[in-house]
Amino acid sequence: MSQPETPSPRRFSVAGPLTGRVRVPGDKSISHRSIMFGALAVGRTTVTGLLEGEDVMATAAAMRAMGAGVERTRDGAWNIDGVGVGGLLQPQAALDMGNSGTSTRLLMGVIASHGITATLTGDASLSKRPMGRVTEPLSQMGADFTCAPGANNSQTLPLTMRGAHPAVPIEYRLPVASAQVKSAVLLAGLNTPGITTVIEPVPTRDHTERMLTGFGAQLTVEEIDGDRVIRIHGEANLRAQQIVVPGDPSSAAFFVVAALLVEGSDLVIENVGLNPTRAALFDVLRQMGGSIEELDRREVGGEPVADLRVRHSALTGIDVDPAVAPAMIDEFPVLFVAASLAKGRTVTSGLDELRVKESDRLAAMAAALTLAGARIEEREDGLVIDGTGGTPLTGTTTDEAVVTHLDHRIAMSMAIAGLASTGGVEVDDTAPIRTSFPTFEVLLAQAASAQ
Ligand SMILES: O=C(O)C1=C[C@@H](OP(=O)(O)O)[C@@H](O)[C@H](O)C1
């Protein structure tokens, strides 16, 4: 298991309005997939704009350990030298997935149809997250999962898996709206003879489908009776690509909410990915009265992108349609912060998945925001928030820090709550922020002092 680090507590307090321009780092989902698919392609894939966060570096280290070349060039681009589908080598040591669910679940899919054995480990947060959702379909394909030495079940990390070669193609209907489960089965299908099918009743982020098609896989998506039916033809040949990673909307979300909440703000966030399976937060905030303007809409790396101009706005609470949840699943923690300062009540529901992220995000945000002075009711599948109508939250005392539970999104969300409080918010540990957004604190300071 990954060693726990010394926590880095920090107080986030009222700063000036957020102005000027910031550029958030590359999309985490696309960065993971760039490395994995590049490692499975024939030839050299080059990636610019890759997110150099700890989660993506865990993917890079794992692909290296299985024989691919993954190196940063002097100008900050990345070269991935692929081994070809079917060409992965057995890793010599356990693969440390750190804090990253995406690395773990997608790699389990990749390994499932390679005839190799691998042990996967993770930090204390990742070791609690459910893996049965991927081991179940991957076992149907022939992969075998056992408890790693010292572990007591094969539903959580650490676990050891043996891939099947040849694996068996399956048709799998997703029991949970999860792009990670969908991707795990499709990636196992890459090196499986025949056609592997995933049926998705509720659409989730579609980067795997878009990118595998770009890499030359035979993949089809059909709408049948309201379901998305995705088929991948196995024993695929992937061709190396040149990838430009757009900015991460999940990282941009923190700056969007900060600019909406802090009086006098007028901030441009450049190069934000606006794939419709990811961008629902911005529509929800607009429904609440947020001024978020798209400038220079364009395509980057096959994904829609724009610069977002965000101005301080008076927000009003709404009932958030649970149908949009998958398209903003990682953005609820920071939406809860926005709702805490809106006028009136915001009701969220259908969010059971938030309980199995890096932390139980419903419980963690309810506790953190309550400590900071917000009015929150925690329900089984969502939070109900009675906002202040714009009056800053009281904040927390220095000896009462909010608890982030090794969850980067709790830490960043509560940092933004600190900017919108009179007394500031004490965050118990900022170290997890490095998993997805290593430049968060620098960019926040830059935006708050840009005038
Ligand atoms: O496929 C991906 O890249 C991701 C899918 C989502 O997880 P689930 O599929 O578990 O909802 C999301 O929360 C995670 O941050 C990244």
Ligand SMILES: C=C(OP(=O)(O)O)C(=O)O
């Ligand atoms: C849930 C997240 O990531 P992962 O599942 O990859 O740990 C996240 O980044 O919010």
